[in-house]
Amino acid sequence: MPAVSRAHSFNAAAAQYAANRPSYPPALLDAIEEISGRPLAGARVADIGAGTGIATALLHERGADVIAVEPGEGMAVHFRRTLPHLPIVRGDGNALPLADDSRDLITYAQSWHWTDTGRSVPEALRVLRPGGALALWWNTTAYDVPWIAAQAERITAHCGTGSVPRRQPDDSLAARLAGLSDLPVTRRHVCWSRAVSLDTHLANITSHSAFLVLGEAGTRAFLAEERGRLGETFPDGTVEETYLVDLLVAAAP
Template sequence: MTAPSHADRAGSFNAAAAQYAANRPSYPPTLFDAIEELSGRPLTGARVIDIGAGTGIATTLLRRRGAEVLAVEPGDGMATQFRRAHPDIPIVRGNGNNLPLATASADFLTYAQAWHWTDPAHSVPEALRVLRPGGALALWWNTTPLDIAWHAAQAQRIERRFGLHPAVEQNGSGARAILGDPTGKLDFIRRKVRWSRRVPVDTHLANIGSHSIFLVHGTEASTAFLAEERQLLLNAFPDGIIEETYDVDLLVATTP
């Protein structure tokens, strides 16, 4: 099988938007505390543009912090799911490489699980254009900590079958973002925020199955792997409940 392209993986979520919305993890309140601390300004009352908003997981949390939020999403399926679930939050179509936004119009630009789908040669200058002076660019990813034995074992099984575990693959996204600034104008501060959630085995499997590496390999291959994985997890967690642990890799940079 030919390796899926970056564009194929980026577009794969649109057919699985409902699965994504129902099963993907959220983010802890401490993440948004850290964003405010590192940016030096509150989210309450701020003009926040959430780019690559997907189904709105981060967007809704930003709004609950009191921000005035606009979502930007390129995908048909994801945008449809967003509108269905959040009809009161404005959303426009676009992506980080060419933002449909006015110059100096945002206090924050946020990218939750989305910056790695952009081309920094375009997305960095666009971020600098859209942010107001003193505005903040905040990028973050839920990543899988490999110091937890069952997470590490599962990551190895996924890598043997499909390639890197998607949430493990994103462990390096923060470093790549720092190194990928072609302008040299962004001075990122990095913070790791650990949190966890307890979910049924089937929710966990639906979560990992909603990642692009599974979606692009087709239903047959993914279904077979997830069935095997379900049995292994039930052997390890007989009550059928799993504690998923995440390290949120957060990067924040403020504009001059």
């Protein structure tokens, strides 16, 4: 399945994405402020690949002057409906619709891997003010939690998305650093968790592109078996999801 098809698969599931995907902990924003050397309050920020606005809203709550950039129509429509007070423009990281030297911080929450870094890195540096920062982060799978690791193996087998990494986020670090080798990069891990209903957990995992391109029948088959397995692990119907946020902050010249 081409990457572009997987990237656009989210547009048809914007409401499911917004309702069930995890947010990010306050400690992540604290780390961004610490590493970038400036508070988010008053900072001019562009959140790229903003989706339904999960990260954009958090940045705004911290006092940032934030604009969202989103390529997908379905995601942008949902963003405008739920966050009408925040600005959003259509575009992507490979050709940012933003002026030169106009932002103190550019963020990518779960979206950097959809860009062509040969284009997105120069674009970020064009838009950033001297001394600005590029912050990239992902909620990654906590493979040290046994039930989460086992579920990841089942998802991989069912969706045919390749082998599951056996280590923590270091497995994909090389790909995430692609294009950033000429910039000073600081990395930080932030562990956090949330307790959600079994229905929310299942809706969360099936909002990922691997399931969105799999189709309804394949997804339904996985859910039928997975609901039974997790019902045994979490008999009260509450699932504790654990995440390790992998944060990379690159300093602009």
